[in-house]
Amino acid sequence: MSQLGTLEDLPLRYREELQQLNLAPLWPSMRKVLPHNKPSRKTQPTFWSYQAIRPLLLEAGRITPIEKAERRVLVLANPGLGIENLVATPSIYIGMQLILPGETAPNHYHTPSAVRFVIEGEGAYTLVGGEKCPMHRGDLILTPSGMWHQHGHDGKEPVVWMDALDLPLIYYLEASYAVEGKVQPDNNLPDSSQTRFRRSGLLPYDTLGREKKPYPLMRFPWQEVRGALADLASATPADQAVRLAYVNPQTGEECLPIMGFSALMLRPGEERRLTRRSASSVIHVVEGGGEASVDVVDSRWEEHDTFAIPTHAQVRLRNLSARDPAYLFIVDDAPMQRKLGFYEEFTAP
Numbered sequence: 001m002s003q004l005g006t007l008e009d010l011p012l013r014y015r016e017e018l019q020q021l022n023l024a025p026l027w028p029s030m031r032k033v034l035p036h037n038k039p040s041r042k043t044q045p046t047f048w049s050y051q052a053i054r055p056l057l058l059e060a061g062r063i064t065p066i067e068k069a070e071r072r073v074l075v076l077a078n079p080g081l082g083i084e085n086l087v088a089t090p091s092i093y094i095g096m097q098l099i100l101p102g103e104t105a106p107n108h109y110h111t112p113s114a115v116r117f118v119i120e121g122e123g124a125y126t127l128v129g130g131e132k133c134p135m136h137r138g139d140l141i142l143t144p145s146g147m148w149h150q151h152g153h154d155g156k157e158p159v160v161w162m163d164a165l166d167l168p169l170i171y172y173l174e175a176s177y178a179v180e181g182k183v184q185p186d187n188n189l190p191d192s193s194q195t196r197f198r199r200s201g202l203l204p205y206d207t208l209g210r211e212k213k214p215y216p217l218m219r220f221p222w223q224e225v226r227g228a229l230a231d232l233a234s235a236t237p238a239d240q241a242v243r244l245a246y247v248n249p250q251t252g253e254e255c256l257p258i259m260g261f262s263a264l265m266l267r268p269g270e271e272r273r274l275t276r277r278s279a280s281s282v283i284h285v286v287e288g289g290g291e292a293s294v295d296v297v298d299s300r301w302e303e304h305d306t307f308a309i310p311t312h313a314q315v316r317l318r319n320l321s322a323r324d325p326a327y328l329f330i331v332d333d334a335p336m337q338r339k340l341g342f343y344e345e346f347t348a349p
């Protein structure tokens, strides 16, 4: 590898002349933006304990009224990327949101796409484009780019969910903004997307031969996902992963354009090395407890903990229970990388 010239190699007069004309020489920065063989990464493997987050989130409920927050969220910020930048990985935003009984989070839409993954509490709902989606523990609810959404809570206990957004990329592209709206009218067809598209392999007949909707299914109930994982495990050899992708039921493609979602079941005692790949990801523990190693960082995880996986990282997961499966929900940016044509998987560790 040849040693490239540095900025200091250039005469001061020349550098100043370039700067005045808004020009920059490439060669001193070439290896920084195009390193050989592996990208340079600032993202740190980072673990967030839900037990540590929960009391601070509940305290936010006491000290910050919803009117002062709109969305009462603690953001899981990767220290390698700067806490102030509010990103878990270069492309994924993750926040823990609290809504208290009787509260509403006002109607808006924005250019980034978002999903909610419910962590605890019953009685909350999200209205997406007029459709009222109930929020039970482990449910995934989509609020894609440009769709009106608001949240409410008719229950009796605090509700916490995890938000995942493709905000970092949209913000970097200087295309991120939100529009506020009046309270959304309810279309009186609650959860109809889930009702219509409930069974894989079965589609509402009137969708055949018609133009495919980009987002036909808004809610993926955990009850269905968990059951499907158990069924898949019964038909999957022990050396293969039990993992399901959340997809658009009409196209079979990932359900959002930038972020991908999957659910992984670790059988009792199972240890698994995930395929090393170019995508970054965030893993959230739905049920169970275990150990993880991400590159050189080891950690223990419990229910509702979350961890950030940098691009190209080596990941090992182990379910410490000899009796119960563990369930993990994974967000990644593989759909975007596939569309842009640079998604890679590596066979070597």
Ligand SMILES: [Fe+2]
Pocket: 108, 109, 110, 114, 149
């Ligand atoms: Fe929103």
